[in-house]
Amino acid sequence: MKIIDRYILKQFLVSFAFLLVALTVCFLIVDFFSKIRMFLSNRASVSHILRYFYYLLPSIISHMIPASLLLSALVTFGNFSRFNEIVALKASGTSVYRLSLPILIFVLLATPFFFLFSEYIAPPAKDKADRLLSVEIKKQKMPGSFKQNQIWYRGNEGIYVFRLIDPKTLTLYGVTLHILDHQFHLKSIINAERAQWRANRWELDRVQIVSFSEENRILISIAPTIAAPISETPDELLMARKSPDRMGFRDLYRYVAKLKDDGYDTTPYRADLHGKIAFSFAGILLIPIGIIFGIRAERSGGLAQGMTLGAAIGFSYWLLFALFLSLGRAGTLPPWLAPWLSNIFFAFLGLFFARRIPT
Numbered sequence: 001m002k003i004i005d006r007y008i009l010k011q012f013l014v015s016f017a018f019l020l021v022a023l024t025v026c027f028l029i030v031d032f033f034s035k036i037r038m039f040l041s042n043r044a045s046v047s048h049i050l051r052y053f054y055y056l057l058p059s060i061i062s063h064m065i066p067a068s069l070l071l072s073a074l075v076t077f078g079n080f081s082r083f084n085e086i087v088a089l090k091a092s093g094t095s096v097y098r099l100s101l102p103i104l105i106f107v108l109l110a111t112p113f114f115f116l117f118s119e120y121i122a123p124p125a126k127d128k129a130d131r132l133l134s135v136e137i138k139k140q141k142m143p144g145s146f147k148q149n150q151i152w153y154r155g156n157e158g159i160y161v162f163r164l165i166d167p168k169t170l171t172l173y174g175v176t177l178h179i180l181d182h183q184f185h186l187k188s189i190i191n192a193e194r195a196q197w198r199a200n201r202w203e204l205d206r207v208q209i210v211s212f213s214e215e216n217r218i219l220i221s222i223a224p225t226i227a228a229p230i231s232e233t234p235d236e237l238l239m240a241r242k243s244p245d246r247m248g249f250r251d252l253y254r255y256v257a258k259l260k261d262d263g264y265d266t267t268p269y270r271a272d273l274h275g276k277i278a279f280s281f282a283g284i285l286l287i288p289i290g291i292i293f294g295i296r297a298e299r300s301g302g303l304a305q306g307m308t309l310g311a312a313i314g315f316s317y318w319l320l321f322a323l324f325l326s327l328g329r330a331g332t333l334p335p336w337l338a339p340w341l342s343n344i345f346f347a348f349l350g351l352f353f354a355r356r357i358p359t
Contacts, residue, residue, distance in 0.1 A: 004089070005102040008076070012103050015072035023064040028053055031060075044137045052137065055129035059245075062118035066282035067314045070290040073103060074310040077294030086295060100291050107287050115280040119249040127246040134239070150174075153240045157230050158187075164264050165241045170197035170234045173264050175204065179229060186212055195228055202228035244272035252276070267335050271328030275321075275339035282317060285343055288350040289313055317346060 032053070039049055080086045080099075089099060134140045153160040163174025177190040188211040192204035204226050211219040244252055256269045293309055320342035328338025 004094070004099075008080075008099060009102045009106060011079070012072055012076045012106070015075045016068055019071050019075070020061065020064055020068040023068055024057070024060050027060050027064065028057075031056075039137070042137050042139065048132065048137050052129055052132050055125045055132065057125070058117070058122040059126040059129075062114070062122045065114050065118075066279075066286055066317070067311075069107060069283040070286040070314050071310050073287050073290030074294040076103070077291050081295050096291075096295065100288070103287060103291070104284075107283050111280060111284060114283065115249075115277075118280065119276060123246050123248045123251075127242070130246065140239070151240050151242075153232075153237060155230055155232050160230065160232075160237075162237075163262060164259060165238060167234075167238055167241070171195070172202075172237070174262060175228075177228065177230065188212060190229075192228075197234050202230055204228045244269060244276075249273070249276050267331045268329040271325055271335035271338055274328070274336050275325050278339040278343050279321065281343055282321075285346045285350060286314065286317065288354060289346065292350070292353045317342060320345060 032049075077086070077099075086096070086099070090096070151162040151165060153162070157177075158180040159178040161174075161176040161178075162172045165172055172195040173193070175190075175192040175195045177188075177192075178186060179188045179190065181187050188209060190204065190210075191208045193206040195202045195204050197203075205224070207223045207226050209219075209221045209223070209226075211221070213219065247255065252269065252273050256266045256273055259266045259269065290310060293313070321339070324333065324338045324341040327333040328335045332338075333341070
């Protein structure tokens, strides 16, 4: 049986490697042609374009892994069924479940490595790709950065620090404004619970102002609401916001813990945090479905139809995952549950089809 296990695993790994490369290349080609007008209008050099897609590559690969696992299982068992190898092995007393075992073990062992790749290599690389696209290709300013679980922004009036930016309500939370003069001397420090964009300007709520005079005197005042002395628009400040897909699991976990300790609403970030874990199990859930439809492919219209069905199954998983994740971010569903609902659905779907296939 060891020889058969090695044979099955070899066929699966060859298909997986080929499909992972093929899907990644297809994605790169589509993405390149969708951005070619932008590259030309900004006169991007060949070096800039190559570096951009080089940094983007790990993120693409991490998203293509589940689809590659699904389709490679479908192709492998579809070919076994096509050449009657499944029939021969079943006649010798080997069940379909036993034939699936080497692939399932490989995916179980490989899933932690896929997770580490997706959460510790892909996010920093994507962050570099986004910065290269904005700064070096589009020639935009990137005065902001994300460090120490805070957003730091070098503005026209000084240095601004925020705990959290809500792009839906255009609200900044945990605001500290370091106002500087033209000689970069500190004029005042303004602390506010939040800043909200109202009537085309930022307004600060629950404010404490620490002013420094030329006579080295310090004046402290408190106000319920004042107009913020900054001229940046929400779009400019949002450029400094680091999205969860550019943060690894550890960085996002620390950020969520810090926001929670400070009393801010972490619902969208908690949904993304659980989504990172849930998505890493996609391959384990899609592999049995790929095996089942691979075995049925020859009797249901051939391998080409099976591949089409496999692609439809993969697309439906991403669709459901994105839908439930959005509901979790919005708070409609519990953020710890929403990203797992697509996994639960496909787990039951796999069990449903597995019980109806002759072993």
